[in-house]
Amino acid sequence: MKQVVLIALMAITSLSLSAQSKIESSFGIKGGANFSRFEIKDADSDFNTLWHVGLLAHLHMSDKIAIQPELVYSRTGGERNPSGIEYDDVNDYLTVPVLFQYMISNGFRIQAGPQVGFLLKARQTSEGTETDTKEYYKKTDFGLAGGFSYLTKSGLGFDARYVYGLTDISNKETVTPGSNDHVKNRVIQVGLFYQFSK
DSSP states (O other), rough: OOHHHHHHHHHHHHHHHHHHHSSEEEEEEEEEEEEEEEEEEOOOOOEEEEEEEEEEEEESSSEEEEEEEEEEEEEEEEEEEEEGOOOOEEEEEEEEEEEEEOSSTTTEEEEEEEEEEEEEEEEEEETTTTOOOOGGBBBEEEEEEEEEEEETTEEEEEEEEEEEEOOBOTTTTTTTTTTSSSEEEEEEEEEEEEEOOO
């Protein structure tokens, strides 16, 4: 699995480096809000309002088709209230989405593609006490992202997408079965981006 991730990252990097000469390309910055929750087997998790910030490369393959690899620092998690005790879980990921975009008209795009996330930090806050929980989660999370974006002529744009986690991120070596196992990320992302001129 690590080899697959490494190959994918190398492919994205080489594509970005060659974009200047072979493909019409532009680069940009982005940031916004994450409305995130955990999908947990036999348990409920409420949405937690968090954030993301990152970089993007927009690579036009044709007038209508583009590929957009991104490098995004994304904060996810969820809120739970079992037995009247509130738990606030926050996980930080370095995510690499690769979106395939179709240009509709007047700056609108629909987009979808895979995403891989690398866990950087995890903690849980309950009753005023914060606990490091990184050992309870897997280091890598795979998912699918889909949504739409809109780019104005000034280069400023709006982006909205849903990220559907495919990986059970609970670490079976450290999590007690039946407590916090079968955990998957569910994230709604909305934000702004600025795409620099070619």
